[in-house]
Amino acid sequence: MAESVTSAGELDTTGHSPRRWLWLLLGYLVAFGLIAVVWEGSKALFAIPDYKLPHLAQIAEAFFRPTPKGPTWLILIQDALYTAFEAFVGFTIGSVSGFLIAALFQRYVHVRRGFMPYVIASQTVPIIAVAPMIVVGTGSLGAPPWLSKSIIAAYLTFFPVVINVLRGLESVDRDALLLMRSYAATDNQIFRLLRLPASVPYLFTALKIAATASIIGAIIGELPVGSTRGIGVQIVVGSQYNTFNPGFLWATIIVAALLGMIAYGMVALAERRIVRWKRPES
Amino acid sequence: MPTAPIIAIDKVSRIYGNANATTVALKDVSLTIEKGELISLVGPSGCGKSTLLRLIADLDTPSQGKITVNGHAPEQARKQREYGFVFQAPTLYDWRTVERNARLPLEVMGRPAGEWQARLDKMLAMVGLRDFHQHYPWQLSGGMQQRASIARALSFDPAILLMDEPFGALDEFTRERMNMELLDIWETTHKTILFVTHSIAEAVFLSSRIVVMTPRPGRIAATVNVDLPYPRNFDTREDPRFFELVTQVRETLKEEFVGHV
Ligand SMILES: Nc1ncnc2c1ncn2[C@@H]1O[C@H](COP(=O)(O)OP(=O)(O)O)[C@@H](O)[C@H]1O
Numbered sequence: 001m002a003e004s005v006t007s008a009g010e011l012d013t014t015g016h017s018p019r020r021w022l023w024l025l026l027g028y029l030v031a032f033g034l035i036a037v038v039w040e041g042s043k044a045l046f047a048i049p050d051y052k053l054p055h056l057a058q059i060a061e062a063f064f065r066p067t068p069k070g071p072t073w074l075i076l077i078q079d080a081l082y083t084a085f086e087a088f089v090g091f092t093i094g095s096v097s098g099f100l101i102a103a104l105f106q107r108y109v110h111v112r113r114g115f116m117p118y119v120i121a122s123q124t125v126p127i128i129a130v131a132p133m134i135v136v137g138t139g140s141l142g143a144p145p146w147l148s149k150s151i152i153a154a155y156l157t158f159f160p161v162v163i164n165v166l167r168g169l170e171s172v173d174r175d176a177l178l179l180m181r182s183y184a185a186t187d188n189q190i191f192r193l194l195r196l197p198a199s200v201p202y203l204f205t206a207l208k209i210a211a212t213a214s215i216i217g218a219i220i221g222e223l224p225v226g227s228t229r230g231i232g233v234q235i236v237v238g239s240q241y242n243t244f245n246p247g248f249l250w251a252t253i254i255v256a257a258l259l260g261m262i263a264y265g266m267v268a269l270a271e272r273r274i275v276r277w278k279r280p281e282s
Numbered sequence: 283m284p285t286a287p288i289i290a291i292d293k294v295s296r297i298y299g300n301a302n303a304t305t306v307a308l309k310d311v312s313l314t315i316e317k318g319e320l321i322s323l324v325g326p327s328g329c330g331k332s333t334l335l336r337l338i339a340d341l342d343t344p345s346q347g348k349i350t351v352n353g354h355a356p357e358q359a360r361k362q363r364e365y366g367f368v369f370q371a372p373t374l375y376d377w378r379t380v381e382r383n384a385r386l387p388l389e390v391m392g393r394p395a396g397e398w399q400a401r402l403d404k405m406l407a408m409v410g411l412r413d414f415h416q417h418y419p420w421q422l423s424g425g426m427q428q429r430a431s432i433a434r435a436l437s438f439d440p441a442i443l444l445m446d447e448p449f450g451a452l453d454e455f456t457r458e459r460m461n462m463e464l465l466d467i468w469e470t471t472h473k474t475i476l477f478v479t480h481s482i483a484e485a486v487f488l489s490s491r492i493v494v495m496t497p498r499p500g501r502i503a504a505t506v507n508v509d510l511p512y513p514r515n516f517d518t519r520e521d522p523r524f525f526e527l528v529t530q531v532r533e534t535l536k537e538e539f540v541g542h543v
């Protein structure tokens with residue numbers, strides 16, 4: 001046969017060579033160096049006071065400052081883990097319910113027409129306004145304190161999942177459907193063998209958005225007074241004592257940002273392991 | 283002894299559209315196809331070739347007229363899985379390997395994997411994909427993808443093969459090789475094949491009979507018996523009779539065209 005064939009094995013090797021990792025590391029270092037230069041440069045140039053923009057060294061120092069319960073970085077990691085737990089519960093509830101809603105909307109057009117406006121409206125309500133109500137509401141029902149945070153996380157999670165999965169389930173082309181019809185496939189078979197797998201790449205796009213949204217949701221849930229644990233609580237503390245300890249607020253922000261990145265990275269990793277049928281991007 | 287035709291099309295029309303704008307895709311088309319024939323539908327685009335194929339396959343319903351497939355209505359023929367359909371695009375599922383794509387109909391139809399695996403392997407070997415079972419569609423050339431889709435259509439052993447311009451997107455060399463392979467398949471499996479093309483030469487090379495169609499409204503202008511002997515090979519294309527038949531089909535289409543101006 002004259003036709004050329006590219007084997008998956010050949011293409012795969014370039015992605016993990018040590019040289020590539022070195023370049024990547026170098027890239028991160030250069031980017032960090034640039035940010036540091038701009039940061040400290042503008043601080044010096046515009047004489048920005050520490051409580052508005054601390055020195056990078058002050059932030060680093062804040063991480064290592066001892067507290068009665070241990071070094072600050074350890075405290076922040078413990079709080080971050082608590083937030084991660086809340087976010088994970090919310091992420092799970094939100095993605096599962098988002099997926100089920102999308103499947104329902106795909107199957108029953110009338111249900112979609114009726115309910116889609118409410119799904120969209122749910123996201124135009126300012127979550128900052130709703131969050132305290134949820135926290136107080138679930139609290140008065142005797143629910144554990146993390147549940148309200150998880151609910152807010154779920155609330156922010158389900159929307160991108162509904163929208164993207166719905167698009168994915170509908171992304172099958174006409175011939176692919178006619179093929180199923182030519183086999184006299186049932187609706188359930190069409191869903192399981194065609195629509196569902198076709199929606200998987202869309203699902204992962206949604207889950208990547210949802211992963212970071214769930215962290216933000218959990219943090220928002222931690223902001224109202226009465227919360228005692230979580231990185232959101234530390235952010236509140238950091239902004240209250242910013243004048244006395246200008247590095248600390250930024251330390252909490254950095255930890256929160258890292259948390260979001262880790263959540264995103266975990267979904268991206270899962271995607272790479274599961275969506276293996278795609279042409280690798282070069 | 284005359285047997286019942288495997289496909290009978292009786293004064294079939296298909297009109298698309300609504301009250302304001304209608305397209306007569308097919309008008310009063312009648313055609314009978316005997317078991318084991320390899321028939322080509324040839325004609326310019328828009329003459330209703332795909333529509334006719336979809337009507338036979340019960341992927342669409344006629345506005346008027348009646349179609350019988352294997353002695354019953356197209357819907358029943360579809361539900362009894364009596365035909366395999368090959369689209370112009372390979373229509374492979376990206377997330378399935380070649381082998382699992384070809385197995386898709388067996389999964390849908392609940393045919394036991396154990397019993398049918400041998401046939402599946404045979405079909406993939408027949409279309410030259412023996413070494414590509416575990417490849418994903420993106421790893422194959424267009425010609426190989428289309429062969430995988432042919433193996434898929436044959437995997438469940440339907441009596442009829444409906445092919446809608448299956449080689450239309452391929453380059454000429456690949457197309458000619460695929461034509462040879464299709465003839466091989468036809469000669470070894472004795473399927474009834476209904477093959478849509480807009481290439482006159484391809485139609486003459488493959489078919490035992492050619493149905494010439496013309497557009498606006500889509501209908502059958504003529505049928506041409508191809509009396510070139512099987513098995514056909516590369517010499518067939520240089521046979522003077524081959525050129526006569528190509529010319530004959532072309533003239534038919536031209537007359538129809540001139541007649542309408
Ligand atoms: N689903 C459809 N809705 C409206 N018009 C259609 C549809 N399918 C085909 N047609 C029209 O019917 C005519 C025949 O189309 P088709 O069967 O695809 O022709 P061919 O396959 O010979 O190119 C064309 O004019 C086309 O625009």
Ligand SMILES: [Mg+2]
Nearest residue numbers: 331332333446
């Ligand atoms: Mg067509």
